[in-house]
Amino acid sequence: MTIVALYVPSDRPERVVKALRSGADGVIVDLEDAVAPARKAVAREMLASLAGEIDAAAREGSVVAVQVRINARGSAWHDDDLAALRPLPASIGVRLSKTQSADDVVHVRQALPGRDVHALLETALAVERAFEIATSGAASISTGEADLRAELAVPEGEEGEAGLRWSRSRVVNAAAAAGLPAPLLSVYADVRDLDGLERSCREGARLGFGGRTAIHPRQLAVIRSVFTPTEAAVRRAEEIIARVGSAAGDGSGTVVLEDGTFLDVAMVRAAHRTLAAARR
Structure with a gap:
């Protein structure tokens, strides 16, 4: 069961190596927001060494679930991202950014047969379609809240927690209704504010989330402390x-x-x- 998953940019291989040994339950190697457009091709090339790095970490006792977050369907980079994933072991999941419909999930599953597809719901429309997406063959669904906050005019940080409560609950309910694992909360952007992170995690735990994604190793212990049962x-x-x-x-x-x-x-x-x- 994944409680905390750490995002790391694919074009920074030294960070990928560290992330695999960070103590996170999962590592999400990012081809999307964490990688500048000019670096997308380099980031995809770096994926070729991912399987070897996973094996090396496992030999050292660090066994984690690994996903690659790809650019959204319809973007200029989506098809190349799919092509870069095909040679990798099927145990490496794909995290589909900006999933808008069940058809988006079906499209990726057909392009990458045998691989788990984890859908990120990042818009109001995607949240409205949460159950449809959850029952499309996705291995999990979760929220991506930067775009969602902007669309809903919800403030950044803790001030906006209440404004996201309904959307978050909708996704938790859809996952449960579809028999999927409890979703992971979206990242908490202020890596220095560990007290705020803890309060936000507790709010998410009360809503039924099972864990959280992180963007910095210093966030891992706080997230784990909240979502690990006493x-x-x-x-x-x-x-x-x-x-x-x-x-x-x-x-x-x-x-x-x-x-x-x-x-x-x-x-x-x-x-x-x-x-x-x-x-x-």
Whole structure:
């Protein structure tokens, strides 16, 4: 389970190497916003060494999920990005920027068969189509909030958190309805404001997000501390699984804990999710 994923520009290979050993659960090698137009071709060429760097990091004990964020369908760079990904191992996922429709996901899946496609929803229209996109074969959906803030006239930083709440909840709900993992929150742009990052993460956790993407290694510990279940939460999840499992076994199907909480078998799913997050 990915709790924190670190973005790194593809045209900075030394940063890619460091990111793979940073302690992040995932690394997103970026061909889009982090790479200037004049550097796009260089960034694609650098991808040729990515599989080797992943293998080297794994031999050193650093095993992470890796994605490549590509430029949006219809952009001048999209087709070349797809071509650069084809020779890479299928275990490297593709993160599709500015996904606007289910057809965008289908297009990439057909161009890169066997590879997970993770859809970034960055506009009001994409958020309105969240469930359609989530059920198009995407491996995950999540928000990209820089463009979304601009379109919705939502202020930058913490001031705009409330203005994004509905859009964020819409995406969380669509992912759950489609049976996808809980989305990752978009990046927090001020890498120096760790207190603000923590508050923002807690707001996202309350809405149902499962983690967050980061743009600097110093953000990783804060994100992980918020989204990793506490020891008390883990103990409770273990109790729920054990007690409800026993109830199901003896045919009762329900149980009441010592604190008066009424449980049934439906709550086991959330408990398993808690334990999965705790294992990272």
